[in-house]
Amino acid sequence: MKKSSETRDDLANKRQTAGGARDDASNRRDRRADQRDLAGQARDDKLDMSDLAGQARDGAGDERDNAGDVRDHVAGLRDSAAEQRDRTAEEFDSRNRSRSPNRILRSELARHEAASDREAAFQDRSASAQERTEAQRDRRAALADRHVGARQRRLAEADRNTASSDRAAGLSERANAQLDRSSARIDREVSAVDREDASIDPLTGVLLRRAGFAALSRDIARARRTNIPLVVCFIDVDHLKTVNDGQGHAAGDQMLLNVASTLRSRLRASDLIFRYGGDEFVCIFPDSDSSFGELRLAQVNEELARCPSPASVTAGFAELRPEDSSEDLVARADSELYRKRKLR
Ligand SMILES: Nc1nc2c(ncn2[C@@H]2O[C@H](COP(=O)(O)OP(=O)(O)OP(=O)(O)O)[C@@H](O)[C@H]2O)c(=O)[nH]1
Known part of the structure; x- marks a missing residue:
């Protein structure tokens, strides 16, 4: 009888220890899950920043494109003005065969202004091409930012999945620990009864x-x-x-x-x-x-x-x-x- 109650006590102690170990394990899992959640959160934050940066670059690209459009438009206007001036000079030339010095001067002036309009239009077109190149660079950088963001999102998702399976495992560990503890309690109760039986004289009912x-x-x-x-x-x-x-x-x-x-x-x-x-x-x-x-x-x-x-x-x-x-x-x-x- 004594032996069986000692065995039960041993078993109860082992179960108690097992319960403690399971609790420790589930605490560790919870801590790991918290860390993963934090990592996921940090990745999300980084991702939001990448998104914002991408949006800003897209905006800059749009602005440069708009500026290029405006310059193109201005260059077009300048070209038209230059053509108009050229035509005016041609008209002066053909209408005034006599080529009075005054008329020749006006015609030269018109040609000169047309040439400077063309030069300005050329400058505008160059600037516009430059704007478009930079806009393209901004768009490429925005795309790279978005790629980084998407990767971060995938990693954050994986972190969250692992954290959630860690938590589920922690939960089942806790349930098992609870089970161990209840079994240990029952063992102790049975063992206490065994001990009491072992202390009492079955014939007279007094202590042994x-x-x-x-x-x-x-x-x-x-x-x-x-x-x-x-x-x-x-x-x-x-x-x-x-x-x-x-x-x-x-x-x-x-x-x-x-x-x-x-x-x-x-x-x-x-x-x-x-x-x-x-x-x-x-x-x-x-x-x-x-x-x-x-x-x-x-x-x-x-x-x-x-x-x-x-x-x-x-x-x-x-x-x-x-x-x-x-x-x-x-x-x-x-x-x-x-x-x-x-x-x-
Ligand atoms: N029925 C019964 N007898 C027992 C038990 N335990 C011991 N005995 C017996 O009790 C007797 C005790 O004998 P003794 O020590 O000579 O005691 P006694 O016969 O009472 O003699 P005195 O004490 O000198 O009066 C022994 O024969 C034991 O076998 C028991 O649990 N039940």
């Missing part, structure tokens, strides 16, 4: 020797701490062998049972009884001296004498001394019992 000595040690410690007296009584059932031999073991068992229940009925709540072995019992009376114990045992014997199957016990007493261990105290009570028996 090991548990009795543990209780006596606690009572002695308490008596010393609170400075109160304590007396121990060693009891031997009289003539059990005769009953066993004459009426059978069942009658002997019944006799032991009667003695135990009579002792119990005479004990106070603070007193304790345990079976030392065979037909021997030990009673502990805290806050009492030997005369109190003797009075109680006399009452027990009176009651046992009135039973349908009369019985009696012999008892030896020992009062707690400062140097006593629990074994010393019980041994002294046993010697006192032996001395009494010899006197009879």
Whole structure:
């Protein structure tokens, strides 16, 4: 029985440890999932910035295109103006064959202005081509920004997926940890019942020797701490062998049972009884001296004498001394019992 309760305790401890380990693992997973979420967030932020940069570059490209259009338009106007001036000069030339110096001058002037309009139109076209080249560069850069952004988005998505599967795994770890803990609790409860069974004498229902000595040690410690007296009584059932031999073991068992229940009925709540072995019992009376114990045992014997199957016990007493261990105290009570028996 003892072995099985120790095995159960071991199992419960192992389960408890397993539960703790699972909790640690799921905490680690949660931390990792948090980090992944943060990484995903950081990537998203970066991506937003790339998008903004791409939009800004697109805007710049549009503006340059517009500027190029305007310049083209102006260049076209200048070209038209130059052509108009050329035509005007031609007209002067053909209408005035006489070529008066004044008219020749006006015609030259028109040609000159047409040439400078053409030059300005050429400049505008060059500037416009330059604007268009730069607009194209901006658009290429915007495209690269968008590519980077898309990649960041894919990575952020992957981070989020891993974080969510980490969290799911953490959740199931926690469920398993919970299961381990409940199993450990049940094991401990069963083990406690086993222990109790192992501490109690199945025949008489009183404590067995090991548990009795543990209780006596606690009572002695308490008596010393609170400075109160304590007396121990060693009891031997009289003539059990005769009953066993004459009426059978069942009658002997019944006799032991009667003695135990009579002792119990005479004990106070603070007193304790345990079976030392065979037909021997030990009673502990805290806050009492030997005369109190003797009075109680006399009452027990009176009651046992009135039973349908009369019985009696012999008892030896020992009062707690400062140097006593629990074994010393019980041994002294046993010697006192032996001395009494010899006197009879
Ligand atoms: N029926 C029964 N007998 C037991 C039990 N435990 C021990 N005994 C018997 O109790 C008897 C004790 O014998 P003794 O020590 O001579 O004690 P006694 O016959 O009571 O004699 P005195 O103590 O001298 O009066 C032995 O025969 C044991 O076998 C038990 O649980 N049930």
